[in-house]
Amino acid sequence: MELIKFINVEKSFKGRKVISGLNFSIHANEVVALLGANGSGKTTTIRMLLGISKPDSGRITRWTKDFNQKVGAQLQTTPFFEGLSVINNLKLFNTFYQSKITTEKMERILRDYNLLDVKNTLASKLSLGQQKRLAISITTLHDPDFVILDEPSAGLDPSGQREVQNMIRHLKSKGKSVLFSSHDMLEVRNLADRIFIMGKGRLLVEGKPETLLNKYNVGDFEELFNHLMKKEEYYV
Numbered sequence: 001m002e003l004i005k006f007i008n009v010e011k012s013f014k015g016r017k018v019i020s021g022l023n024f025s026i027h028a029n030e031v032v033a034l035l036g037a038n039g040s041g042k043t044t045t046i047r048m049l050l051g052i053s054k055p056d057s058g059r060i061t062r063w064t065k066d067f068n069q070k071v072g073a074q075l076q077t078t079p080f081f082e083g084l085s086v087i088n089n090l091k092l093f094n095t096f097y098q099s100k101i102t103t104e105k106m107e108r109i110l111r112d113y114n115l116l117d118v119k120n121t122l123a124s125k126l127s128l129g130q131q132k133r134l135a136i137s138i139t140t141l142h143d144p145d146f147v148i149l150d151e152p153s154a155g156l157d158p159s160g161q162r163e164v165q166n167m168i169r170h171l172k173s174k175g176k177s178v179l180f181s182s183h184d185m186l187e188v189r190n191l192a193d194r195i196f197i198m199g200k201g202r203l204l205v206e207g208k209p210e211t212l213l214n215k216y217n218v219g220d221f222e223e224l225f226n227h228l229m230k231k232e233e234y235y236v
């Protein structure tokens, strides 16, 4: 099933085109990595996908009219209240989402996200890894079908990165779709079912990791990414 479809989407800011002829689909139960150099248009694309910003032309279709209830997005800013404890953040977002999660389910979420030991700690006092886990637990609290994570493992040490990666795998195992951005090419290769690479507001390449490596005859994604950033003739 197709969850999201971008059809010839274009967007300009103050007369400067930042998204041109963007076409792609995201399907149910797939993990998609969105890559691109700074300023390539990833955030603008995510904002349009979420409906925060409107395309100037083209169309974006979504699988449900109930989109806001069915999507969870963790964008770059910390999506929680730093002056509240972990558990009180979860309780507050539970009220926001009107998701009526029971105390038992809350405990399970705390366990799943490895936050049980710090449930009474203020969010501001958490380690970066714990903050990321809290951010993802809040993003997925209302059991969305589609989860968007903007650089979820940025700044984490290898064990923190592994935990975030396992969370993404866990979401996939529960039938969710995940769109995530990352600058870590090994992580992308290990997690993504499909990869989108953007450059200058366009989708430069799109495909399964192994297919792309074969198609462009490169050993890894670092090489493919650098290659594309130098030569931009590989538009799909």
Ligand SMILES: Nc1ncnc2c1ncn2[C@@H]1O[C@H](COP(=O)(O)OP(=O)(O)OP(=O)(O)O)[C@@H](O)[C@H]1O
Residues within 6 Å of the ligand: 013, 014, 018, 036, 037, 038, 039, 040, 041, 042, 043, 044, 045
């Ligand atoms: N509100 C805005 N007004 C003017 N220009 C904008 C606005 N938002 C984005 N841009 C421009 O659009 C282009 C794409 O920006 P965008 O933030 O989507 O890129 P990105 O790939 O997410 O970059 P990064 O990796 O740095 O977050 C950039 O040139 C940016 O300066």
